[in-house]
């Protein structure tokens with residue numbers, strides 16, 4: 001069987017893949033987003049395709065039902081709410097992980113037929129500040145440049161981006177360009193040290209939210225050095241003088257950088273015309289996110305460094321279809337094809353194209369307000385699609401409560417139990433990645449197709465079909481009578497012609513006549529794709545902005561650094577880890593991906609840890625007025641004093657108290673409504689565990705106790721656990737934790753040291769291991785996990801020894817090729833002195849490269865280790 005060309009369902013790089021029904025996944029060498037490269041998550045997709053935990057039939061009030069009954073119920077409840085309380089009494093909360101065709105029909109149903117704009121998306125938590133910043137500066141939400149600019153730039157500045165972990169294939173692309181042209185400079189601006197800062201020439205550890213001050217200072221320096229592109233500004237830009245004055249009023253000390261660091265950065269930025277400024281969530285997820293975006297754009301506009309090869313601002317998108325969602329108008333304040341709700345001509349064009357009975361006339365509720373309206377009773381019927389707000393929204397307990405409060409709630413999901421789905425009245429089973437076909441747009445405006453290469457399991461249906469099924473039952477059969485995603489795509493592409501005629505950037509009208517056969521054979525293509533002429537590669541090189549006077553706006557920015565910091569609280573910074581995707585409903589199925597980091601943690605500075613009386617690997621309680629989380633402490637100076645960094649990935653489905661968003665209150669950017677998810681205000685305390693434990697079982701372990709985090713292993717599940725009470729029987733506790741009712745128990749106890757180790761055998765097969773101690777468990781997890789499911793003897797297993805005759809690979813470092821630390825150390829010991837040597841000997845680091853900084857640290861440590869031996 002020939003493999004199917006498809007696109008990765010994870011990040012906004014949008015890598016092309018070759019996928020086969022047997023689960024083998026390779027990078028597509030011909031796809032222009034990745035040219036065959038993949039990262040650890042993309043490479044492990046084959047391990048996530050199993051049907052374990054999938055939602056396979058519609059459920060109403062916890063019982064399976066047929067599609068007709070479920071869809072009748074949903075349509076009936078939404079229609080009744082609209083009839084009794086008006087169109088604004090219902091809401092959709094959707095996702096940048098839907099395909100454009102799904103997203104387009106959801107938006108059409110809400111804005112054109114129900115007649116409300118109460119549809120918002122998780123992009124509100126993600127890209128909203130960039131959208132608002134782009135619109136202020138350019139008139140439309142336009143990404144001016146391309147990935148190719150990263151190959152050609154002389155200076156690349158990464159602002160609030162951990163590209164090495166979050167957009168690894170772009171990071172590899174930059175590293176490859178740097179290997180060819182070592183004079184190229186990579187600068188990363190992040191308050192914390194990351195794998196990305198490790199791989200940069202210069203790391204500027206700015207104060208949290210110091211970004212606007214940094215780019216304001218840069219603008220002032222551009223003017224001081226006489227490096228403004230006066231011609232470009234005169235012809236294409238408004239607002240230069242006021243913006244410069246505001247920038248000159250900024251105190252450079254607000255960046256938290258030394259004068260030397262600041263000068264070095266400014267000289268590098270100003271000194272090379274070919275500079276690309278890449279930005280991500282350290283910019284967007286801030287109370288001043290939109291201002292940060294404009295502070296960056298101001299510098300590119302003032303120097304005319306935009307829309308030409310090798311230069312420009314580049315916002316990297318998070319989700320696979322974050323960009324497509326913006327294009328279809330998934331945000332509550334947008335119409336399809338980048339048209340504006342507030343503009344009567346735009347509304348008319350959309351309504352005419354849709355031949356719809358109505359059209360929303362004002363922006364709808366943005367995510368945070370939408371859930372508040374659920375809590376207050378204004379929203380009577382809520383439909384969530386492809387997102388898990390009970391975990392991913394700030395003030396997550398209040399959001400959970402809001403969902404419970406709504407009279408009627410529905411979710412379209414692919415897995416059976418998420419923290420959100422268990423609170424909804426109706427669960428509709430959607431086909432997952434690999435089972436459905438449609439388009440997505442990546443960070444460089446490139447539209448590619450995700451294609452089915454597996455059959456739809458059980459009763460699952462693609463999201464667009466589910467939405468159309470409800471719309472038809474609500475009385476709009478004709479407008480939602482699509483038979484295929486191709487049909488939806490043609491309508492959408494035709495609407496973009498109207499948008500372009502009204503002066504918008506988004507034009508894919510050249511695809512409005514695409515045949516079913518050509519849609520099936522869709523090749524990756526970048527917009528604009530006008531019908532008459534070939535589209536340009538980039539925007540704004542010669543002006544042509546989308547404000548009515550065709551000029552850009554520089555926006556005066558008042559830099560207000562770290563305004564969230566006050567009192568004796570810590571600043572809670574949050575984000576991502578290398579090998580997990582969001583709430584792990586898919587990446588968490590891969591044992592390989594679950595090994596790199598298998599529990600929620602907080603990076604905390606050694607001095608802060610000292611003051612809290614906290615030792616390494618103990619537990620930390622993170623608390624605010626809204627909620628509390630308990631996570632493992634990682635004491636490191638990679639994070640600054642008075643700040644902690646925690647990953648966002650743990651939920652109630654896999655941890656006891658790992659949902660960190662319960663402790664983040666909803667503080668919003670005033671322009672975009674995006675929450676400041678990087679600036680939580682929390683109190684910290686050492687969590688007084690009486691005992692610490694580690695468990696591995698062939699059976700599924702469930703989160704429990706005062707602290708626990710569950711992860712997949714090759715032969716089952718593992719769990720980090722801790723308790724605050726002494727159980728009546730350790731044997732009983734072991735059985736409960738391991739979820740093993742039967743089997744014979746062996747145990748080792750050292751009461752003086754407070755150590756208890758339990759093994760359970762079913763015949764000769766070791767089915768579970770449970771280690772308990774008064775202090776954090778130091779046992780080698782990988783080794784223990786590899787023994788469960790085998791015929792290992794109790795004594796060997798409980799001693800934590802490797803099975804006889806097997807080498808111990810050690811802690812997993814390279815997830816792509818499953819290479820552990822011991823294997824790498826052995827290679828280094830035998831003379832491997834560079835990354836290339838280590839790669840040649842062990843294959844580690846030769847695929848996605850995300851582990852290179854870890855490998856380099858091991859190489860650097862080698863002489864020290866050798867001396868100590």
Ligand SMILES: Nc1nc2c(c(=O)[nH]1)N[C@H]1C(S)=C(S)[C@@H](COP(=O)(O)OP(=O)(O)OC[C@H]3O[C@@H](n4cnc5c(=O)[nH]c(N)nc54)[C@H](O)[C@@H]3O)O[C@H]1N2
Nearest residue numbers: 160161162166208209280281282318319575576578581582
């Ligand atoms: N492995 C992995 N990759 C992913 C995802 C995933 O779940 N896992 N999710 C995808 C999605 S949806 C998104 S949106 C992207 C996000 O991609 P990124 O934005 O790169 O990732 P984050 O880890 O959220 O945050 C980036 C950095 O912002 C820094 N930061 C915090 N506050 C500030 C500040 O005030 N200023 C500056 N300059 N930096 C600050 C943090 O320390 C952090 O290192 O990743 C995508 N890729």
Ligand SMILES: Nc1nc2c(c(=O)[nH]1)N[C@H]1C(S)=C(S)[C@@H](COP(=O)(O)OP(=O)(O)OC[C@H]3O[C@@H](n4cnc5c(=O)[nH]c(N)nc54)[C@H](O)[C@@H]3O)O[C@H]1N2
Nearest residue numbers: 125126386387388392412413414430574582583585648677
């Ligand atoms: N503290 C903190 N919180 C954050 C962030 C942060 O940096 N810090 N980042 C924010 C950002 S940028 C983002 S993007 C959000 C992400 O947050 P969420 O969107 O809540 O995260 P996911 O776990 O990806 O949720 C997607 C859900 O859709 C389901 N799904 C997968 N495929 C399909 C499909 O084809 N159809 C349907 N119907 N469902 C499907 C998955 O099983 C999963 O449950 O989190 C935000 N929250």
Ligand code: SF4
Nearest residue numbers: 008010011015039042
């Ligand atoms: S970089 Fe990794 S996660 Fe992102 S699209 Fe490519 S393979 Fe997927």
Ligand SMILES: [Mo]
Nearest residue numbers: 125126318319
């Ligand atoms: Mo995101």
